[in-house]
Amino acid sequence: MLLSAAMGMVLISNTAAGQTAAAAPSEASTAPLSNESAALSSIPLPAEPAWGYFVDTYKNNNNDNLSVTSNPAIGVLSGFLDLWEPGATWDTGSKLNEELLNYNIQYVKDLSATRTPEQEERAYYDDRRNQSYGATEGLGPYQDAYRRLSGTYTTITSIPEDAVTKKYDDGNTFGNRAGDINSELGKMVDLIGALRGGYASTNPAKTFYSYMRPYRWSLIEDPGAASIIVPTLEPAKSSTPQTDGGFPSGHTNASYLAALSLAYSVPERYQELLTRASEMGNSRIVAGMHSPFDVMGGRVMATALAAAALNDPENAQLKQEAYDQAHEILLDQPANAEDRFTNYEQNKADYIQRLTYGFPQVNSAAEPMPVPKGAEVLLETRQPYLSAEQRREVLATTGIPSGYPVLDDPEGWGRLNLFAAADGYGALVSDTTITMNGSLGGFHAADRWRNDISGSGSLVKEGSGSLTLAGRNTYSGGTEILGGTLQGESATAFGSGEVVNTGGSVVESVYGKMTIGGDFTQGASGTLELNVSGADDVLEITGAVDLNGTLKVKFSNQFAPAAGTFTLITHAGQRSGQFASVDIEGLPSEYQAHVLYQGNQIALAITPKTNSGNPGSGGSTPTDPPTTPTTPPVTVPAKPTAPPVPQEPVKVNPFLSNIVSQQAVLQAVSSSIAATMNMNTSFSDTASHWGSSAIAAAVKLRIVDGYKDGSFRPNAPVTRAEFTAMTARAFGLAPGTASAAFQDTRSSWAAGYIGVLANKGVITGYPDGSFKPNAPISRAEMVAILSRIMNLGALSTGTAASFTDVSSNYWAANAIQQAASANLVQGVSAAAFAPQNQATRAEAAALMIRALESDSSIKELIAGLK
Incomplete structure (x- = not known):
């Protein structure tokens, strides 16, 4: 059945229209979690690592602290030590897992042989431009407005003809600016600076791990081999390998930090910004400058650093101000720039692939998902209607499995899947109550969960906001609607349990059959809305029905049944009660309808209108136009004044093909x-x-x-x-x-x-x-x-x-x-x-x-x- 336009949330990723969002949480709610509060969470903190919880110790990341037990940036990447033993110098380390490390470099070699000119061009720009500039592409239609209002720019608008031979000179050849903190969007710029600040450097980790870049590995293994670097980036190679380690990737780290900062300020572009960060990291592999492990390490480190900076009380006011600027200034600008990230499925596929780059699970694949201390802040503006504890549950149920090399750090930073987390719960492990206050706007008013939700828990929807479930859900604890709207966009959106609608609206928006896997009960204050756009649309209830309240039937997408009996609902169990009122929209004006309760089905009896009025308990009322507006009935003037159609032989217009005359x-x-x-x-x-x-x-x-x-x-x-x-x-x-x-x-x-x-x-x-x-x-x-x-x-x-x-x-x-x-x-x-x-x-x-x-x-x- 057709998605109800009134209930569907219009995100900036799908349209140029802006959306007013509620303010970010208060300072008190964004302070780092204490051990006491975390102990009350259903998702407990993992054991504290030797270097301490990252969000508490992130400022210990500096060039004077090169210990795996005291530097959190080195510590969070310590899974690499299962594969690689650093040497005393840049070229004396030892491979502990030769198979994986050889694949790591071979991946880059293979890509260098198949990369396209477009990929090489993107790799050049992602290398030469500032990562804060590059990340703004994830803002899609608002990227130009952001750059203009924030003073973010680059002078690198083309690739020089002599790029393959010309040595780069930062002072003369090109220029980038990451923004002006005194601009109209200065707080957004400042927040990026806070996340990319002095404690975010990858240099300590690079020095500690001393793992070469792939183009150096390639030449060591085959001195006569052709270079794997994108030709236009050959001059960008460092001539001092002892200070130019590959693990982790600094560009990737900076790209994710910039993108996560923008995603906090503009959560409407959350997944698109993450996809852009992953693309910028992947460009380092395309360029031949970094390996998959380098890029994976850069992502893990950036994720932990972003959470640490956003949890830091020193940044509480700044992040609120950045969020406010984004929603009061940026999203009020014309949205007319190119958006390369409109394809959700492609974004998801690219992001997921770049989490692991195809490496096998070499450790236990059955370890529970730990959620790092303070990681929930990364969803603070994306899911503001959830409590901190609930956001931890989302992270726990959407993380990737254990066992992948490098990613099994003690706290769980490497296993976070923020793209999936933005799509809501992956499982309901216990009874879960969601309260959405529609008056606050933004995601408080409407959100859409696209994950396939499993688990034995139940979902309870409270508040005036609208939540849409779009996944193939199997959670078995049942669904209860106490207020607002719960909309289903898949055949099993409401899981496999009963549905109880006490005082809200249950909206069915599925093409074809939708199934409720248990009983359906609706109270006097409840509304069941069925959006019908085809003859096969039916709501199947596998249990009994207990009816009251309102039934709304909306014929849409220019579909309307002919006279006769049209089945709306089937139920396997007994029926008690009936709808107190019925509202039918979209029926052609020459028809009338009323509800029939027949055995194990509820149907509409559709008949031509008579002068006696509408019988029964339903009626035909005008409908709001569907997604594609239909032409309303019109009155043809008796004497049209439009020019008559020329009466000449039919001929093919030279401007038309032979499709039409x-x-x-x-x-x-x-x-x-x-x-x-x-x-x-x-x-x-x-x-x-x-x-x-x-x-x-x-x-x-x-x-x-x-x-x-x-x-x-x-x-x-x-x-x-x-x-x-x-x-x-x-x-x-x-x-x-x-x-x-x-x-x-x-x-x-x-x-x-x-x-x-x-x-x-x-x-x-x-x-x-x-x-x-x-x-x-x-x-x-x-x-x-x-x-x-x-x-x-x-x-x-x-x-x-x-x-x-x-x-x-x-x-x-x-x-x-x-x-x-x-x-x-x-x-x-x-x-x-x-x-x-x-x-x-x-x-x-x-x-x-x-x-x-x-x-x-x-x-x-x-x-x-x-």
């Missing part, structure tokens, strides 16, 4: 104008928007519509199904039958539009047989679809557009170049097109209008609509 497009445009001449196209959020004129025209042409609340939401993303429908409507292609080629579109509201364009070869799916109708469409995909229905070459002005982020071998390069030359699309800046950025509703509407106006006859018809 000029006459068909003219007919569609003229009919739409005639039917909507008096339509109000004034929206509450488009008056000052750059696309207001095109939006008004697109609405009058019935290509797209606004929302019932009077908004258009021009910056909201467009899905693949939505853009397909817009394309078909714009070019006068009537919906056909659902395409048999895609297994996931049969019940989609856009099945007919997808079918007609698929049959004409305008759209294609994925190798797994899916179309992914609800996935956001990228700017590149949008242009590629248009290129198949139009002859863009005939529209080209002959001026070639040049985008630095669209290489000649990019799959959509030709379409993007032609569309830009034809003035149908523009870049997000003078040099960047941002092909992977999600397209917005405004961009899609503007593209449709520009495409139609490329024909002079159609342009004349549209001229009066703007």
Whole structure:
């Protein structure tokens, strides 16, 4: 069933729209955990290491303290001593596990033979630019605003032609600035400085471990071998190997520290910033400068250092001020920069792979997950509605298994998986109560847990906020809703136990069947909301039902059942009670419905309306527009004043492909104008928007519509199904039958539009047989679809557009170049097109209008609509 737009949380990673978040916790709550308070936690502290708990002793990391028992940075990495015994000099150490250490270097060699030009280019920039600058890419659409307002910049905007031979001179060749503490975002800059401060250096650990960089190992093992370093970084090699150890990676350490600082201030970009940090670490391997172990060590050290600095009472006020600046200034800026991290699944896969780099588990794989003292601060702003103890539980249930080399430190820093932790609990090991105060905004108001939650505990939801469960959950203790909203986005979102809705809303938002693995009970103050977008949508209850309160049925995504009996709920056990009230939305105006309680199912009886009114206990009410707004009923004027359709023989427009004729497009445009001449196209959020004129025209042409609340939401993303429908409507292609080629579109509201364009070869799916109708469409995909229905070459002005982020071998390069030359699309800046950025509703509407106006006859018809 369709995700309820009202309940779904719009994160900055998915849209340019900002979100007001609540203040960070108070100073008192961010002080380091004491031994006394930790003893009360269900996740106890691990035994104190010889060097002390990292958050308490992190300031002992200095160049004068090179002992594994007293320097916490050396100590947290001491698992490396199982593999490597440092020598008296940089080149006299001994391999204790030759197989793993040989693989560690071979990994770099193999990558040097297969890396792409794009990877080499990224490795160059990640090496030469300051890590505080590089990490800002994780801010996605806000990176440019952050750099401008914080004074963060780099002069390294291209790779010099002589980069392979020119020795670097920090004073003359390039310049970086990590920001200005006196700028508008000075506290955010200052917080990065606090995390990357004097106690964060990797030099003591490098000196202690004395492990060579991979390019030196490569030459020692094979003196005649070609260099494995990226050619443009050859001049960056140090000539003093005795002071240039490889383990741990300093660049990686600094990258994670900068990213974790920004993630504390802007938790809406938490996972994207982590992914960017992992990418910057991986660039060190691509560059040939560091090995996987070096990079893993840099991450572990940075994680502990970030937690230590954020726990330090000296930084309590600073981190609050940084958070406030991010939410009062940064997130109020235009969000128009490129976002390379919009693909959640790819981000997750990359981050997880870089945690272990494929090393085998060489120690016990069954050790319990320890949670370091103070580590919970790393989730403080990302999950502010959880207590410190609960955040420790999240870290404990999302950590990686034991046994991986280097990562089994005594406190557990190496096993933390912060990407997974941001997705909520991995297991409910005991009864867990979540209280969310929606009035505080941000994640207090709405959050989404995407992990597959296991365990024998129960989940109790309190407070006015909204929590969405999106994983394939198996927790067996049951679910209770005392307040607010609990939304399920998977077939087993509520686990395998009973569900009791005492006083909140249970929202079912699944395509197809959703199962409650036990009894379902709803009290008088409860609401069950079913979002129905296909004939197969049903709520299956494996136990008994005890009903009261409200039932809401929302037909959405342009789906509405025909007259007859439509099953909503099935239950295996007995039923007692019934819903006190029923609210039905989205039913066509000619139908009426009421609830039927039949044996082991609850259904709607849908009948044509009669003059006698609506029978029974339900009714048909207008619906809010679905994710893709539908065109409302309109009154056609008796005498349309739109220009008549030219009555001439049908011919193919040279600007169109053979998919559609000029006459068909003219007919569609003229009919739409005639039917909507008096339509109000004034929206509450488009008056000052750059696309207001095109939006008004697109609405009058019935290509797209606004929302019932009077908004258009021009910056909201467009899905693949939505853009397909817009394309078909714009070019006068009537919906056909659902395409048999895609297994996931049969019940989609856009099945007919997808079918007609698929049959004409305008759209294609994925190798797994899916179309992914609800996935956001990228700017590149949008242009590629248009290129198949139009002859863009005939529209080209002959001026070639040049985008630095669209290489000649990019799959959509030709379409993007032609569309830009034809003035149908523009870049997000003078040099960047941002092909992977999600397209917005405004961009899609503007593209449709520009495409139609490329024909002079159609342009004349549209001229009066703007």
